[in-house]
Amino acid sequence: MRGISGKALRRSTIAIAALAVVGTACLFALDRAFPPPLPQQPVVSAEVLDRDGQLLRAFATPDGYWRFGTTLERIDPAFLDMLIAYEDKRFWEHSGVDLLALGRAALQFGTNGRIVSGGSTLSMQLARLIEPRTSRSVAAKLRQIARAAQIERRLSKREILLRYLTLAPYGGNLEGIRAASLAWFGKEPSRLTVSESALLVALPQLPEKRRPDRNSQAARAARDRVLERMVGAGLLEPREAARAALEDVPSRRRAMPAFAAHAALRALRTGAEAPRLTISRRVQQGLEAVAREAAARLGPKLSVAMVMADSRTGEILGEVGSASFTDTARSGWIDMTRVLRSPGSTLKPFIYGLAFEQGLVAQETMISDTPADFSGYRPKNFDMDYQGDVTIRNALQLSLNVPTVRVLDAVGPARLAARLRNAGVSLVLPPNEPPGLAIGLGGAGITLCDLVQLYAGLANGGKVHRLRDGTEPAAATPSGATLLDPQANWQITDILSGIRPPQGAPRRGIAYKTGTSYGYRDAWTVGYDGRYVLGVWVGRADAAAIPGLSGYVSAAPIVFEGFARSGLAAVPFASAPPGARHMRRQDLPVTLARFGTDTVGAAPGPVEPAPRIVFPPDGARIDLGTSTSAATPLVLKLQGGRAPFRWLANGRPLEGQDRRRTATWLPDGAGTSTLTVIDAAGRAASVNVFVE
Numbered sequence: 001m002r003g004i005s006g007k008a009l010r011r012s013t014i015a016i017a018a019l020a021v022v023g024t025a026c027l028f029a030l031d032r033a034f035p036p037p038l039p040q041q042p043v044v045s046a047e048v049l050d051r052d053g054q055l056l057r058a059f060a061t062p063d064g065y066w067r068f069g070t071t072l073e074r075i076d077p078a079f080l081d082m083l084i085a086y087e088d089k090r091f092w093e094h095s096g097v098d099l100l101a102l103g104r105a106a107l108q109f110g111t112n113g114r115i116v117s118g119g120s121t122l123s124m125q126l127a128r129l130i131e132p133r134t135s136r137s138v139a140a141k142l143r144q145i146a147r148a149a150q151i152e153r154r155l156s157k158r159e160i161l162l163r164y165l166t167l168a169p170y171g172g173n174l175e176g177i178r179a180a181s182l183a184w185f186g187k188e189p190s191r192l193t194v195s196e197s198a199l200l201v202a203l204p205q206l207p208e209k210r211r212p213d214r215n216s217q218a219a220r221a222a223r224d225r226v227l228e229r230m231v232g233a234g235l236l237e238p239r240e241a242a243r244a245a246l247e248d249v250p251s252r253r254r255a256m257p258a259f260a261a262h263a264a265l266r267a268l269r270t271g272a273e274a275p276r277l278t279i280s281r282r283v284q285q286g287l288e289a290v291a292r293e294a295a296a297r298l299g300p301k302l303s304v305a306m307v308m309a310d311s312r313t314g315e316i317l318g319e320v321g322s323a324s325f326t327d328t329a330r331s332g333w334i335d336m337t338r339v340l341r342s343p344g345s346t347l348k349p350f351i352y353g354l355a356f357e358q359g360l361v362a363q364e365t366m367i368s369d370t371p372a373d374f375s376g377y378r379p380k381n382f383d384m385d386y387q388g389d390v391t392i393r394n395a396l397q398l399s400l401n402v403p404t405v406r407v408l409d410a411v412g413p414a415r416l417a418a419r420l421r422n423a424g425v426s427l428v429l430p431p432n433e434p435p436g437l438a439i440g441l442g443g444a445g446i447t448l449c450d451l452v453q454l455y456a457g458l459a460n461g462g463k464v465h466r467l468r469d470g471t472e473p474a475a476a477t478p479s480g481a482t483l484l485d486p487q488a489n490w491q492i493t494d495i496l497s498g499i500r501p502p503q504g505a506p507r508r509g510i511a512y513k514t515g516t517s518y519g520y521r522d523a524w525t526v527g528y529d530g531r532y533v534l535g536v537w538v539g540r541a542d543a544a545a546i547p548g549l550s551g552y553v554s555a556a557p558i559v560f561e562g563f564a565r566s567g568l569a570a571v572p573f574a575s576a577p578p579g580a581r582h583m584r585r586q587d588l589p590v591t592l593a594r595f596g597t598d599t600v601g602a603a604p605g606p607v608e609p610a611p612r613i614v615f616p617p618d619g620a621r622i623d624l625g626t627s628t629s630a631a632t633p634l635v636l637k638l639q640g641g642r643a644p645f646r647w648l649a650n651g652r653p654l655e656g657q658d659r660r661r662t663a664t665w666l667p668d669g670a671g672t673s674t675l676t677v678i679d680a681a682g683r684a685a686s687v688n689v690f691v692e
Contacts, residue, residue: 038130038154042166044069045179047274048264050281051315055182055257057264060173066256068178072162075177075189079197080161085233086201086226088122092157096123096148122164123148125204129167168204171211172253179256184212186254194236195244198226212249219249259284262321262335266471277470278315283308286565287318294558295323295330298538302546303327305336305448305537306562307467311456312531314465316449318566322541331541340428340445341522341537344515344551345382345399347416349492350454351440352396352404354411354419356488360596363393363491364585366680367403367595370642377437379405382516387659388642389680391585392595394659396495399514401441406595408440416440423457423464423483425450442517451526452535457483458493458511459528461574486577493573494582502552505560508570512559514551521545525555527563530571534562610683611641613675618687633664634691641679648676667691 044067046059061067072080084091090098098121120128127147151160170180177200181189185196192200202222203210212219224245230236236244260279267275291304298304308318321335355361369387372378379401381387387400395403408416413435417427428445429435436443449467457464462484484492496511512527523538536555540546563570585593615637616622622634636647638661647654647663650673654665667673669691676686 038151041069042067042163044166044176046268048260048267049274049276050259050284051276051278051317052280053276054281055188056259056277056279056281056284057261058256058258059268065173065175066179066183067166067175068182069166070162070176070178070189072158072165075165076192076197078194079177079189079192079200081235082197082226082230083201084122084161085235086229087125088120089233091122091161094121094123096152097121097145120144121148123151123160126160126164126167127151129164129169169207170200170203171207171213174207182256183253184250193244193247194227194240195223195247195249198230198244199223199249201226213251213253216249216251223249257281259288260319261325262337263316263319263469263471270471275470278317279319279469280317280567282567283318284320286567287320287562290558290562290565291320291323294538294561298554299546300329301540301544302538303330303332303334303336303541304558306534306558307337307448307452308532308534308562308566309452309456309467310531311459311465311528311533314453314456314467316467316469317532317568318534319469334541336537336539336541337448339541340447341539341543342442342517343444343446343451344442344517344522344524345401345404346451346513346515346524346526346551347420347440347442347444347446348396348399348404349458349496349513350420350483351408351411351416352392352495353484353488353492354416355392355407356491357485358411359592360410361392361407362588362592363391363495363582364588365392365592365595366390366585367392367395367406369395369400369402372402372406374405374409374437377405379437379441389644390659393495393498396492397499403595404440405437408437410596413437413439419483420454423454423481424466425454442515448524448535448537451524452533454483455513455526455528455535456533458489458496459531459533461577462486462489487580490574490576490580491582494576497573501560502557505557506564508560508563509572510560510563511573512556514556516550519545520547520549523549523551523554525551525559527556527559529563530573532563532566532568532571534559534566536562609640611638611645611677611679611685613638613677613685613687616675616687616689619689620687621690621692623692633666636663636665636675636677637661638677638685641677641683641685642681644680646678648678650674651676 043061045061047055047068048057050056058066058068088098090100124144127144131147155163165177167175168177169175174180174183177189180200180203181187181192199212199219202225209215210219210222227236227241227244231238231241259281260277263277263279267277287306287308291306295302295304304320304323306318306320307316309316319337321337322332323330324332326332352361366389369381369390371386381401382399386402387398390398390400390403417435417439420427425446427435427439453464453467456467462482464481464483483489493511496513497509499512508529510527510529512525515524516522521539521543524536526533526535528534536558538549538554538558613636616634638645643659645658647665649665649667654663665675672688672690674686674688676684678684
């Protein structure tokens with residue numbers, strides 16, 4: 001037999017090479033002509049993050065899936081090792097197809113007559129995820145193999161693994177490791193337990209049949225099989241796997257984080273990818289719970305809005321636009337933190353603050369709370385009663401209207417409006433109307449955010465930073481303007497911190513002011529400590545009147561509860577700045593003993609009558625049980641006079657002064673006693689009684 005000549009060998013070699021080139025070109029052409037449907041990046045859920053990078057609120061994809069973007073660095077490395085060991089142990093070495101795994105799968109099928117293992121690599125599984133098969137056939141498997149090879153040409157191994165972990169199904173409309181970890185365990189996949197990792201490895205194979213909320217037995221069995229395999233692969237010690245197998249699988253699917261609905265929607269409109277707000281998820285969660293519970297107590301159509309901020313930076317830490325975003329009865333979709341409403345009495349501290357600045361008043365300066373007429377404007381107190389002479393401190397703490405208007409008349413409403421405007425807050429007045437005295441009692445429009453910004457100035461020693469939550473334009477930077485000088489600011493804080501908390505409120509050192517708008521439409525309370533400020537609005541979004549609504553009853557308890565459940569540590573008030581102190585009345589200079597404009601605006605009419613003791617009547621004999629240890633006190637009542645009143649029994653003063661027209665007296669023993677009352681004008685009345 002003659003050997004092949006050199007010429008024929010060369011021809012054969014050329015033919016084989018040509019065939020290889022043509023074959024390669026054909027494969028290349030087919031690869032280009034029929035590329036895998038591989039998008040640049042999978043469509044993922046929109047996210048809004050809190051100040052610490054935690055997921056604050058998420059939105060499903062347009063096709064209704066929860067599918068989150070992630071990185072391999074944000075996934076527990078132990079889970080990644082377990083996944084590769086279980087699904088594709090030669091993942092880092094093969095080029096898309098593991099021939100050994102395919103051979104093993106074919107042998108098992110031939111031996112058992114059924115599919116024992118599929119032999120699919122992670123690249124092949126990714127191919128099936130991006131191009132779902134219509135049937136389990138040889139042709140479908142060959143197509144998968146071809147697609148896997150194409151994917152390996154286009155993506156790196158890390159990219160393939162990340163794509164798989166973004167698209168893998170985990171039951172229902174959950175896709176990807178982050179969605180699964182959040183839904184089944186309520187946490188990010190960065191720190192998974194051994195049991196959690198094993199369950200998440202098992203779920204994508206049969207996600208509906210193994211859903212732990214619907215078929216816990218199947219989920220547990222699948223998890224345990226993964227644990228057994230990991231022991232065989234040397235990734236787990238038998239004892240560690242046994243401990244993991246004792247853990248329960250989750251019995252319910254958790255809701256995705258859905259905090260700060262209104263702020264999150266604003267953040268999405270900025271167009272930023274995964275925008276980060278200044279809001280703290282922990283604070284937000286506490287405030288939303290308080291608002292939800294308070295609204296349930298208040299009534300079906302009332303809503304609650306809250307804003308909590310850091311006065312030192314202006315950053316909003318919590319922002320509740322309504323008690324429930326989806327509650328149509330409360331118009332929950334309306335963000336009431338940014339709606340103009342009447343502020344009621346909440347601007348009064350700034351009126352008195354300007355008076356302190358100008359040296360017009362001290363805390364113990366006396367001022368008249370009697371009917372007054374200011375060129376036709378006749379303010380009345382909330383309870384339609386008058387207290388007579390009061391101190392500036394009491395006038396602000398009791399939120400008396402007439403003294404406030406007297407002080408505002410001296411300070412000037414235009415000056416108040418200008419000072420607030422300098423602090424970044426412009427009051428909204430009727431068109432073409434200048435600021436008038438009515439703004440001191442709520443005759444202007446302001447938002448809850450703006451009101452909290454002003455009170456943040458009080459908490460920050462008189463310096464105001466513009467509030468921001470991360471959705472504002474870049475130009476909206478903190479202003480650092482002066483609201484009040486440090487001495488006047490301290491005086492206001494000292495007064496407001498002395499207001500008694502609502503009954504049953506959590507104990508915390510808070511300075512606060514309440515307000516109720518005309519017609520009982522809005523209830524306000526804004527409180528602050530040495531750093532944090534919290535404002536609350538209660539009312540109806542349609543501005544309807546609510547009988548019985550008031551700042552003290554409806555809003556103040558929410559402020560104290562909000563502080564308690566915010567998770568923020570209490571910050572004490574700053575010490576008094578140089579030159580600021582609470583002077584006793586007897587130490588005041590004569591110019592500050594009494595407010596200098598009390599005669600201005602005094603309403604014409606008769607002076608109040610002198611005080612008269614109406615009970616007990618003069619000469620009465622009264623049995624108080626003085627012969628026993630259970631003697632009861634005697635109630636004293638008077639009419640007329642000007643508050644405050646001082647009572648004396650047998651020439652000895654009873655404890656303190658009182659603005660009420662009733663008092664109590666417990667006699668030392670039986671016999672005749674003389675009771676005397678002296679009013680603020682120095683007028684006195686007396687009765688003699690005999691106590692038995």
